[in-house]
Each structure stands twice: as C-alpha cells, then as structure tokens.
Amino acid sequence: MSEANYGVKGRAPCGGIGGSVPKVLAINGPILRVTGEHFEMAEMVEVNGLPGEVIAVTPHEATVQLYESTSGLSPGTAVHGTGRPMSLKLQPGLIGGIFDGIMRPLMSANSTENGHINPPPQKFTVQILAKPGQELQPGDIFAEARESAAITYKAMLPPEHSGVVTHAMPDGEYTADDKILTLETPAGKQDFTLSQTWPIRIPRPVRQKLPCDKPLSTGIRIIDSLFPIAKGGTCAIPGGFGTGKTSTQHQIAKFCNADIIVYACVIIEPTRRSQQNQGFREVGHYVTYHTAGAVSATEKN
Numbered sequence: 001m002s003e004a005n006y007g008v009k010g011r012a013p014c015g016g017i018g019g020s021v022p023k024v025l026a027i028n029g030p031i032l033r034v035t036g037e038h039f040e041m042a043e044m045v046e047v048n049g050l051p052g053e054v055i056a057v058t059p060h061e062a063t064v065q066l067y068e069s070t071s072g073l074s075p076g077t078a079v080h081g082t083g084r085p086m087s088l089k090l091q092p093g094l095i096g097g098i099f100d101g102i103m104r105p106l107m108s109a110n111s112t113e114n115g116h117i118n119p120p121p122q123k124f125t126v127q128i129l130a131k132p133g134q135e136l137q138p139g140d141i142f143a144e145a146r147e148s149a150a151i152t153y154k155a156m157l158p159p160e161h162s163g164v165v166t167h168a169m170p171d172g173e174y175t176a177d178d179k180i181l182t183l184e185t186p187a188g189k190q191d192f193t194l195s196q197t198w199p200i201r202i203p204r205p206v207r208q209k210l211p212c213d214k215p216l217s218t219g220i221r222i223i224d225s226l227f228p229i230a231k232g233g234t235c236a237i238p239g240g241f242g243t244g245k246t247s248t249q250h251q252i253a254k255f256c257n258a259d260i261i262v263y264a265c266v267i268i269e270p271t272r273r274s275q276q277n278q279g280f281r282e283v284g285h286y287v288t289y290h291t292a293g294a295v296s297a298t299e300k301n
Helices: 221-226 245-255 268-282
Strands: 024-028 031-035 045-046 050-057 060-065 078-086 087-090 126-129 141-146 151-158 161-169 172-174 181-185 189-194 196-199 260-266 284-290
Touching: 031 078, 045 060
Parallel strands: 260 284
Antiparallel strands: 024 031, 031 060, 045 050, 045 078, 050 060, 087 196, 126 141, 126 172, 141 151, 161 181, 181 189
C-alpha cells in the first residue's frame, strides 16, 4: 500500500516507561489519561480494539480521545500506539458507500442493520498507464480504474515519491491493495497500489487552485437566479428548526450538475438515509455518506 508519512514519523509502535505497556489511568467520557513517555501528538492508538488519537502529551503521560463509546473500559486497560498518525485509506470503491467519521464502512445503502461491515475485497478493471523505464514524478497518474459508467478513479503517485518504473503489471482486474507498479527510488525499490493511506490532519496537496468562474446549476430557480453558487465555491443555508434547510440541501444534491455528492451528517435515521441514497441513484448521482457519529436524537447537517 502506498503510504504517506506526515506529522507522526514512521517508527515502531511505542511502549511505556521502561519498556512497559502503556495503560489507562483515568477515563472522562471519550477522553483518557494514559501512561507512556513515547507518544506523539496526533498519533493513532488502540485501546481494547477501539481507535483513538493522542491530543496532548506530557513527559510521562498522554491524553487520548477515543472515537467510540468508552463503556466497559476501566483503568489499567492496555494502550497500544501505532507509530503513525490517524489516517484514512483512499481507494477506488468508496463511491456509494456509507462510512463513519474515520472512514470505516457501515451499513450498505439499502440495509437497515447497524454495525460495521467488512466487505470482501472488490476487483476493478484497471488500465496501467505507466511503462517500464518511464520516470514518474509526484502526482503523475500511473493507472486508471472504472468505478462506474460515469466515474473513473485515477491512481496518482503520492507526494515526495518519484523514480523510474522497473515493473508494471499488465491491464486486468486488481483489488485496491494489489501491487501493480514498482519504482526504483533514491531509497530503493518501492511498490505501489491503487490505494493510499493519508493522515486526516494533512490537506491533500494540489498543483494549482482553479478559479471559481463557472456557475453550479442547482435546479432550483430561486437560487440560480438570485443566489447563484459557483462551482468550487461554498454556500450556507441558515435558518431555524423546520424551515427547510435539509430539504433544500437534498434538492440541490439531487439535481445540481455534479457527478459526485459527498453527504456529511452527524446523525440520520437508517431508513431515511436509505431513502435519500435511493433518490440520488434515481437521478444518476453517486453519493458517499460520511457519518460523524450519533450525538443526539435530532438530525444535524
């Protein structure tokens, strides 16, 4: 897997004082105080299988925020540092999925069952664009995979990676983690896949920021005529409860001239979410839900 090491430097998983395993000292909601002198800021940790992130460090202790309920945890529970920052796996196949706040897959679009799922690896029809002997620079596209009739996934060389292609797989069907390219880099030979692991705190780099000079057709005449939105721009829909903020947002998402809709919400009922996802598909759009977690019984967008 192609992985970018930013923020927390790549190193062995950390231990505690004197080589002992770090342990939980105190619990306050999702916040843990743990032992250990080798943690780093923004490092990803695991506590009893639950993911968390280091948000403060002192010479002999660290503060960890967990991204799951801490029910059942107690002082003395072991804390395992991963030696890398909290990261997401970017790969083909995300379009149409439903994920939690750290991109773990949740229920399928038409399912009402709760809980995480681990779908089998999906194979994609991949066209390898790079050839042996070709020199690649950061951001160069070395492969393409068809996600759907409208969406083509482009695999780019990660930042701070460059070299000469020594081996390229033939066109065919591959999973996101299959090694399809080998480069001879200054640090030696390195393999690349369709996927990349990227730290959530580091913005993706861009070569050029395009100007917002084209209008986004929302399909709602009052907005397009009096409150136009530019492609690549942002807009806000303020208002009190029950004034139609969410309904307007759904109408824009369903009928605007965009290829991909990313819908981010804090909480939404499974039945309503499935109905909305079906509505997007009926008008030819592809949607990825990114749910940040349930904090109340009221939907918040």
